[in-house]
Amino acid sequence: MTRPMRSLVKPQFVALALILLLNWILFPGFFSFFVRDGRIYGSLIDVLNRGAPVAILAIGMTAVIATRGIDLSVGAVMAIAGAVAATMVGDGTPLFIVLMAALGVGLLCGLWNGTLVAVLGLQPIIATLILMVAGRGIAQTITEGFIVTFNDPGLIFLGSGAMLGLPTPIIIMATLAVLATAVFRLTALGLFVQSIGVNESASTYAGLRSRALLIGVYAFAGFCAATSGIIAAADIRGADANNVGLWLELDAILAVVIGGTSLMGGRFSIPMSVVGALIIQAMNTGILVSGFPPEFNLLVKAALIIVILVVQSPLAGRIWYFVAPSRERPPDDRPSRTTATSAEGGPK
Amino acid sequence: MKLVNLLALSVSTFAVMGSGAMAQSGLEGMTIGFSQIGSESGWRAAETSVTRQQAEEWGVNLQFSDAQQRQENQIRAIRSFVAQGVDAILLAPVVATGWEEVLSEAKDAEIPVVLLDRGIEAPEDLYLTSVASDQVLEGRVAGEWLVEEVAGEECRVVELQGTVGSSPAINRKQGFEEAIAETDTIEIVRSQTGDFTRAQGKQVMEGFLRAENGGADICALYAHNDDMAVGAIQAINEAGLAPGEDILVVSIDAVPDIFTAIAAGEANATVELTPNMAGPAFEALDAYLNDGVEPEKFIITESRLYTAEDDPEGEAERRRGLGY
Numbered sequence: 001m002t003r004p005m006r007s008l009v010k011p012q013f014v015a016l017a018l019i020l021l022l023n024w025i026l027f028p029g030f031f032s033f034f035v036r037d038g039r040i041y042g043s044l045i046d047v048l049n050r051g052a053p054v055a056i057l058a059i060g061m062t063a064v065i066a067t068r069g070i071d072l073s074v075g076a077v078m079a080i081a082g083a084v085a086a087t088m089v090g091d092g093t094p095l096f097i098v099l100m101a102a103l104g105v106g107l108l109c110g111l112w113n114g115t116l117v118a119v120l121g122l123q124p125i126i127a128t129l130i131l132m133v134a135g136r137g138i139a140q141t142i143t144e145g146f147i148v149t150f151n152d153p154g155l156i157f158l159g160s161g162a163m164l165g166l167p168t169p170i171i172i173m174a175t176l177a178v179l180a181t182a183v184f185r186l187t188a189l190g191l192f193v194q195s196i197g198v199n200e201s202a203s204t205y206a207g208l209r210s211r212a213l214l215i216g217v218y219a220f221a222g223f224c225a226a227t228s229g230i231i232a233a234a235d236i237r238g239a240d241a242n243n244v245g246l247w248l249e250l251d252a253i254l255a256v257v258i259g260g261t262s263l264m265g266g267r268f269s270i271p272m273s274v275v276g277a278l279i280i281q282a283m284n285t286g287i288l289v290s291g292f293p294p295e296f297n298l299l300v301k302a303a304l305i306i307v308i309l310v311v312q313s314p315l316a317g318r319i320w321y322f323v324a325p326s327r328e329r330p331p332d333d334r335p336s337r338t339t340a341t342s343a344e345g346g347p348k
Numbered sequence: 349m350k351l352v353n354l355l356a357l358s359v360s361t362f363a364v365m366g367s368g369a370m371a372q373s374g375l376e377g378m379t380i381g382f383s384q385i386g387s388e389s390g391w392r393a394a395e396t397s398v399t400r401q402q403a404e405e406w407g408v409n410l411q412f413s414d415a416q417q418r419q420e421n422q423i424r425a426i427r428s429f430v431a432q433g434v435d436a437i438l439l440a441p442v443v444a445t446g447w448e449e450v451l452s453e454a455k456d457a458e459i460p461v462v463l464l465d466r467g468i469e470a471p472e473d474l475y476l477t478s479v480a481s482d483q484v485l486e487g488r489v490a491g492e493w494l495v496e497e498v499a500g501e502e503c504r505v506v507e508l509q510g511t512v513g514s515s516p517a518i519n520r521k522q523g524f525e526e527a528i529a530e531t532d533t534i535e536i537v538r539s540q541t542g543d544f545t546r547a548q549g550k551q552v553m554e555g556f557l558r559a560e561n562g563g564a565d566i567c568a569l570y571a572h573n574d575d576m577a578v579g580a581i582q583a584i585n586e587a588g589l590a591p592g593e594d595i596l597v598v599s600i601d602a603v604p605d606i607f608t609a610i611a612a613g614e615a616n617a618t619v620e621l622t623p624n625m626a627g628p629a630f631e632a633l634d635a636y637l638n639d640g641v642e643p644e645k646f647i648i649t650e651s652r653l654y655t656a657e658d659d660p661e662g663e664a665e666r667r668r669g670l671g672y
Contacts, residue, residue: 027559029558029559034562036588037588041562041587042558043558046554046555046558050551050554145387145388145389145390145393146390146672147390147546147575147605149605160582160586232547235547235550236546236547236550236578236579236582237582238546240545240546240547240575242388242389243543243545243546243547243548244547284551285555287540288540288551288552288554288555288556288559289555289558289559291538291559293539294509294512294539294540294541295512297512297541
């Protein structure tokens with residue numbers, strides 16, 4: 001079987017298709033959309049639009065997890081970036097400077113995490129837990145505990161405006177995903193990151209500047225989190241330091257895992273993590289339009305996630321090759337195994 | 349500006365307290381300790397500033413202690429109030445359990461304790477009274493407004509619930525349902541949680557709008573708090589409908605931003621969760637300490653309805669001054 005064919009039957013695409021189908025059964029208008037004022041509306045667009053913040057977090061998280069790390073602070077960094085953007089734009093600062101400052105703060109947060117991990121050698125889960133807890137406090141200090149609202153049309157555009165007929169967050173997500181994939185795949189950077197995840201000291205002995213690379217990867221995750229935080233604040237025209245990005249770090253990690261990147265580091269795929277984020281959002285949107293009572297939200301979500309992870313498990317992969325009819329057994333089934341092992345150690 | 353706020357507040361206080369206003373000197377010069385939970389929300393900050401203003405009006409020397417969400421800080425604060433020999437203690441308890449011991453100490457020292465805003469699980473003789481809002485009533489007031497507003501016409505309502513399982517979500521839902529049960533023309537067609545936040549309120553409302561024929565089939569939105577309503581209003585606007593006209597909006601809490609929306613015609617009504625818990629508490633203490641009158645065990649604050657006729661711009665301005 002050729003590679004492009006194989007990549008089409010990845011379990012993530014099957015999962016996404018099944019969830020969309022389920023949504024359609026529960027809500028027949030799910031696939032319908034209409035155009036008004038040159039902008040497309042519909043549930044599918046909602047999935048992309050609402051999934052964008054987590055997808056952007058997942059892009060950064062993928063790189064971190066590929067180095068066998070984890071970043072728990074991304075939700076808090078969202079809150080900080082949103083708070084910075086909202087307070088500065090409220091003071092009348094030009095939008096360009098506001099965005100540079102908010103993204104810069106995100107980069108700084110990432111540098112902090114990276115330094116703790118790469119220089120001090122702290123365990124990533126503990127190193128980033130520090131900022132996860134402290135970051136929300138920093139954001140609340142910036143907003144002084146209020147929801148800081150703003151009316152700057154430029155900033156609002158980033159959250160609820162539209163370009164090329166699509167909501168701006170979708171465009172930002174797609175651009176970032178394409179750029180990040182290109183940088184990691186068209187240069188050796190992806191390979192370096194992967195090799196750190198497989199064996200950091202071996203990579204260092206082989207001549208890689210692991211320390212600088214690690215710091216860079218966490219800084220990238222901080223940048224992505226800040227981007228996501230700006231979008232979230234722009235969406236509600238206010239910085240809600242208490243609630244923005246709350247628990248989204250877990251959704252981002254889940255998106256990466258569903259996308260097939262192992263928490264043990266190594267092989268990673270940014271586009272598949274974005275697909276993972278969209279799978280999660282497709283569930284959320286489906287729950288919203290289906291009319292289930294809210295008491296079932298978490299139950300439905302958990303059940304679907306279990307099914308998705310089971311389908312991706314190594315055992316399911318082997319069974320699939322055994323029962324799949326008229327399919328040539330691959331001479332070496334390692335590629336399928338590596339995709340499938342991704343499900344091990346899912347966070348929930 | 350401060351003066352205007354104070355003036356407006358004292359006017360409203362006089363209106364609420366009625367005859368009590370005449371006896372305000374009763375607590376003059378007394379020292380009262382206030383153990384506040386923290387300042388986790390705008391409402392909490394407003395409660396603190398209203399309590400300070402009330403203390404000033406009554407001539408009370410208020411000892412304020414911010415517990416920063418920790419029960420041990422509150423217990424320590426109460427012990428230090430007892431050691432100081434204050435005349436009374438106001439307590440906004442952060443959790444419901446674990447108060448028996450420290451409240452017994454206050455009781456032994458014959459210092460009356462008044463609970464603000466939340467109840468506790470402890471023998472009733474450990475505190476003088478508890479001042480709180482009736483969350484079921486809040487929901488009922490919102491529902492009654494809608495019943496009157498639609499006046500017998502068909503109305504399909506969507507509901508944004510608070511956090512699943514939280515007591516305000518359960519009670520505010522129950523109260524609203526009781527109110528609309530009187531008519532058979534109003535029904536809740538969709539109900540989903542928005543976790544009391546703007547972002548979720550907006551996202552869930554988008555789902556409602558898609559599922560209900562682009563919003564054309566929705567007559568009204570009932571949100572368990574104002575923040576979710578503010579988010580939902582943005583979603584309605586972005587769907588090309590006029591919130592407040594195409595879809596009626598009623599919510600609970602009465603925070604400044606909802607008054608801005610009411611002033612702009614984008615929301616219709618809000619039910620106040622009053623931050624003035626201290627006023628009724630001082631009144632009860634005055635009656636108890638000076639005349640020996642035992643107050644009722646549970647004092648319910650007023651759940652007042654505000655609409656476009658209640659000077660929404662002025663209310664927004666006045667409330668911002670309170671620290672919401």
